[in-house]
Amino acid sequence: MAHIDNLISAIKDPELREAIRAEYAKISKHRQLGLVFDRHQPESVILPEVTVRVGDKVQVRIEGSDDPREVDGTGVWLVRSIDKAQGRALLSDNEGTRIEVALDRVVATREFGDPIYPGLRSTGRVIRGGGRDGDPGAKPFHAVINAENHHALEALLYPYEGTIDAIYIDPPYNSGARDWKYNNNYIDEKDPYRHSKWLSFMDRRLRLAKRLLNPANSVLICAIDENELHRLSLLIEQIFPASKIQMVTVLINPSGASIIDQFARMDEHLLFVHVGAARPAKTVIDTTPGVSTLSDSEGNQKPFVWESFQRRGGNSRRQDTKVKFFPVYIDEVAGKVVGCGDALPEGVDRHTAPPAPDGCIAQWPIKRDGSEACWQLSDVTFRKYLEEGRIRIGNKNKTTGRWGLYFLTSGHMAAIERGELIVEGRDDKGSLIVKNADGRRRSQVGRTLWTNPAYNATSHGSIMLNALLPGRKFPFPKSLYAVEDALRFYVGDKPDAVVLDFFGGSGTTAHAVARLNDQDGGHRRSIIVTNNEVSPSEATALRKQGFKPGDDEWEAMGICKYITIPRITAAITGINSAGKPINGEYKFTKVSPMAEGFAENVEFFDLTYEDPALISLGRRFEAIAPLLWLKAGAVGGRIDEIDSEIGWSAPDDANYAVLYDVSKASAMIESLAKRDEQAQEVTHVFVVTDSNAEFQQVASRLDPSLSVSQLYSDYLRTFELNTRRFG
Incomplete structure (x- = not known):
């Protein structure tokens, strides 16, 4: 340059x-500086359930195959014409090449970046936290969505853009195993482009995730091993340039997992991306037992200890500060601190300072090697703390002749405010008497090395999953408590937080959020996105039995239906997949029988791809109804049908209203004002109109506390806008 x-x-x-x-x-x-990689374009998803129409993008199924996902590799084509009588379709590519193929070999395809028209179809519910008949005290619903996660993220932009409090993901690690797909093909270690494909795969999803996160205060947590750790770190830096990123190493397998010609792996890593004002809060958990000043290796709380008043470590020299080098006056006979002198400017010899008061000595901050150090506070703050009883004198060292000096930090005072520490008056030297509160644990800052046995992925991941789903296998499930504690640092003080996981896997994140709610009565809710892929080994076994994708027997063995939904159901109900009470108990933070389950609600959905020709609001409202319900908080009843005669809907069991006919706004507003006290409190109103002026007019007449959203008469526009803004 x-x-x-x-x-x-x-x-x-x-x-x-x-x-x-x-x-x-x-x-x-x-x-572009930093991470540079081949941006493989485009990703696509095959949609065998979608009816092919002229103008659609498609791929061609291998001739003779009964698997609609087995395509011939010739790429994506555009349907030019369809001859239903002959069962033929004319296709063309971007270069003008045309081919004619049998219509039953043509499979609808959506390339990422194309507008999609998503809907959600409910496939079941578990209700244990209220929710029947619009119970006003009911908890909100967690949501589990079976979908290709890129399109699920696009669909979630409508209800959640800029509102998600935390995203936890455990993406495929790109270890070389056939455990993830790019454009419907498994990627293995022989693919020379596997790293750039993985980065392209992650880049698209993380950019959507950024739009979903609350820009003012939220966190992205990524679990990853060494295969893509450094590439992912650089990618995140490019996507989140204003965010502080910190890595934590977690001991997940103390015995080590054997790897040919390498060190045995014992750990994995968590990348914490702090968006806006997000910071890890102090918690009562001990991520690294045995090194904490608050608790021992057994988890027992240590006696309270005051902070040393002389600064140590970094920035502890006299020249590192301007106002923290001054004498502390000590009455040695009384063994008491009586005051301090003024801060001495740098360059002024301390021996020229005014003498200590009669009967006192002056103790300066001096290191063991005789060099000048500094105190933790300025002289002005020291005098204030001394008056408040926040300065304490210890014993005199017989070797050095120096007295121990200590103080109460702002963190100590916050712990007193929280009730974790208690003050029992003052001692005869005027210092506060501070002790640990009975029955309370002190909160502390987490560390970057997590060695707590709670994070063992075998004991609290695989073995726990087997208790929930006897006989069912899932590779490398996370420790429930590792996910729980990672989230606790950011949503522990947000009882209504929304947590998203778009690599949902076995559903550990939903389980962890339920545990957090169980510990403090919170109403946090999770959104879990996972697909229903069948593993390669299971696919081989199913084919030998004569089954193919789309068959009930095949789909029943997919991740979502075989693992995710049953695991979350078992966790909430306390009944395992074999229909028996779950053996064992939850440990750490709160001990309770697993068979008790949780007072939570969850609903399961399939993402649908709606036909633009059929999607006028009046004809397919049921497809978007769950998205409106999610946007309104996923609590209470759902408005699934249009009452076109009345022009609006606001049933007592729903916490939102939908206005279909703006001319009926007055009637709706009057009805909301007279709403029964036993009904759900309305928090959201959706106004269906293509006119921004009409929307603003209605919104201005509604209670300012309500969240008001516009929904276009042809809802295609509502979601098409989101898709076209991607990237």
């Missing part, structure tokens, strides 16, 4: 020189 600048400067013609310099500045301004 410097060489190019020199060459430009050597151009003699001043106008040409400045013109070239200006153009080069434009180019260099947009040059």
Whole structure:
């Protein structure tokens, strides 16, 4: 770059020189630095359940195959015409090549970036937290969505854009095993582009995730191992340039997992991406037992200890501060601190400072090697703390002749406010008497190395999953408590938080959110997105039995239906997949029988791809009804049908209203004002109109506390806008 600048400067013609310099500045301004990878375009998803129409993008199924997902690899084609009588379709590609194939070999395809028209179809519910008959005290519903996660994220933009409090994901690790797909094909270690494909795969999803996160205060948590750790870190830095990113290492397998020709793996990593003001809160959990100043390796709380008043470690030299080098006056006979002198400017010899008061000595901050250090506070703050009893004197060291000096930090005072520490008056030296509160644990800052036995993925992942789903296998499930504690740092103080996991796997994240609610009575809710892929080994076994994708027997063995839904159902009900009470108990933070389950509600959905020709609001409202319900908080009843005669709907068991006919706004507003006290409190109103002016007019007449959203008469526009803004 410097060489190019020199060459430009050597151009003699001043106008040409400045013109070239200006153009080069434009180019260099947009040059990509940092992580560079081949952005494989595009990803696509095969949709055998969607009816093919003229103008659709499609792929061609291998001739003779009964699996609609087995395509011939010729790429994506555009349907030019369909001859239903002959059962033929005319296709063309981007280069103008045309082919004619049997219509039953043509499979609908959506490339990422194309507008999609999503809906949700309920496939079942579990209700244990109220929710029947619009119970006003009911908990909100968790949601589990069976879908390709990129399109699920696009669909979730409508109800949740900019509102998600935490995203926890455990993406495929790209270890070389055939455990993830790109464009419907498994990626293995022989693929020379597997790293760039993985980055392309993650890049698209993380950019959507960023739009879903609350920009003011939220967190993205990514679990990852060493195979893609550093690439993922760089990718996240590019997508979240304003965010602080911190890595934590978690001990998940103390015995180590054997890897050929490598060290045995004992750990994995968590990347915490702090969006806006998000920061890890202090919690009562101990991520690294045995090193905490608050508790021992057995988890027993240690006696309260005051903070040393002399600064140690970094920035502890006199020259590192301007106002924290001063003498503390000590009455040695009384063994009491009586005050301090003024801070001494740098360069002034401390021996020239005014003498200590009669009967007192002056103790300066001096290191063991005789060099000058500094205190933790300024002289002004010290005097204030001394008056408040927040300064304490210890014993005199017989070797050095120096007294121990200690103080209460702002963190200590916050712990007193929280009731974790108690003050029992003052001692004879005037210092506060502080002790641990009975029955309370002190909160502390988490560390970057997590070694708590709770995070063992075998004991609290695989073995726990077997208790929930006897006989069913899932590779490498996370420890429930590792996910729970990772979330606790960010949503422990947000009882109504919304948590998203779009690599839902076995459903550990939903289980962890239910546990958090169980511990403090919270109403947090999770949204879990997972697909219903069948593993390669299971696919082989099913084919030998004569089954193919789409058959009930095949779909029943997919991740969502065989693992995710049954696991979450078992966790909430306390009944395992074999129909028996779950053996064992939850440990750590709160001990309780697993058979008790949780007072939670959850609903299961399939993502649907709606036909643009049939999607006028009056004909397919039921497809978008769950999305409106989710946006309104996923609590109480759902408005699944249109009452076109009345022009609006606001049943007593729903916490939202839908206005279909703006001319009936007055009637709806009057009805809401007279709503029965036993009914759900209305928090959201959806106004169906293509006119922004009409929407604003209705919104201005509604209670300002209500959340008011516009829904276009043809809801295609509502979701098409989201899709086209992607990227």
